[in-house]
Amino acid sequence: MKDKFLVSILINNYNYGHFVSEAIDSVLSQTYPNVEIIVVDDGSTDDSHEIIKAYHDNIIPIFKENGGQASAFNFGFAQSKGDIICFLDADDVFLPEKVEQIVGCFEKHQEIGWCFHPLTYVTQDLSKYGETINHTGVSGVYDVRPHINRGKLRNYIPFKGTVTSGLCFSRNLLQKILPMPEEIRITSDDYLKYAAFGLSPGFILLNDLALQRIHGNNAYTMRKDRENLRSKIEILTAYHLRKNIPSIAKFSHNIFAMGLSKYQKLNSNNDDHKHLIEKYFVGLLLMEKIEIYLRSLYYRIKFR
Structure with a gap:
């Protein structure tokens, strides 16, 4: 594999001192040599600082x-120089050939702006996790812009659950997405991938090229009590996608309707949620508002 592309690996860390060294080591062990490793520590209060500093010039x-995950993304990208940027959560690890395979996709398909792949679930000690995901479809170039512009994405992407450590971008595309709104403090990867879907064709690589830990401190994955949190994330993500990428407004409306349906289902009086909902409806046409309310009703019935 040629190493003409510089690949920036952005590791975001918050209080994962017991994991972050394995994340860094997994990047240092890549079969593709031309990488820079940027570790953004987001105000950790554990021993993360000492562990990170021990890597010196590596x-x-x-x-x-x-400031949250989005803030870490923004800071890391601002310091990066790579032609290709890959994200890695500090509690996950890359498999050795991850970067080499990603570079191969960008080198072969120069029209793409992103390359996403699934991850393998593992336990805290990197043993196999009980739950696995079977992927359907084929690896290849996907241009979902016509579908997302019409407000639909379901069944056009061959796997679900793309998370931070499976996201890779060309620098040219990521410059159009970042800096991103920093009030999206967690699961900021939703904003990145939906923005990418709306702006560029990309490559779905159906190889599990990283390991995703499932553990007690995960901010979101596998949580059973996540409806309220998910509602806020969907509303926030929809609001900023509509604001920053108007071409996918119909898709943003769908995400917002899903968040609104969860809010209605919970019968919540959360002031933050109510304020976000009011902000979203500002400037919409009456028919758009009616469509959103009808869709939220549909989601409430479908998922009750």
Whole structure:
């Protein structure tokens, strides 16, 4: 594999001192040599600082005040120089040939702006996790812009659950997406992938090229009590996608309707949620508002 592309690996860390060294080591062990490793510590209060500093010149450390995942993404990308950017959560690890395979996709398909792949679930000690995901479809170039512009994405992407450690972008595309709104403090990967779907064709690589830990401190994955949190994330993500990428407004409306349906189902009086909902409806046509309410009703019935 040629190493003409510089690949930036952005590792975002918050209080994962017991995991972050394995994440860094997994990047240092890549079969593709031309990488820079940027570790953004988002105001950790554990021993993360000492562990990160111990890598000296092997990495580029960034220590900042706590601002959330989106803030870490923005800081890391601003310091990067790579032609290709890959994200890695500090509690996950890359498999050795991950970067080599990603570079191969970008080299062969120069029209793409993103390359996404699934992950293998593992336990805290990297043993096989009980739940697995079977992928259907084929690896290849996917251009879902016509579908997402019409507000639909379901069944056009061959696997679900793309998360941070499976996201890779060309620098040219990511410059159009970042900096992203920093109030999306967790699961910021939703904003990145939906924005990418709306702006560029990309490559779905159906190889599990990283391991995703499932453990007690995961902010979101596998949580059973996540409806309220998911509602806020969907509403926030929809609001900023509609604002920043108007061409996918219909898709943003669908995401918002899903968040609204969860909010209605919970019968919540959360002021933050109500304020976000009011902000979203500002400037919409009456027919758009009616369509959103009807769709939210549909989701409430479908998922009750």
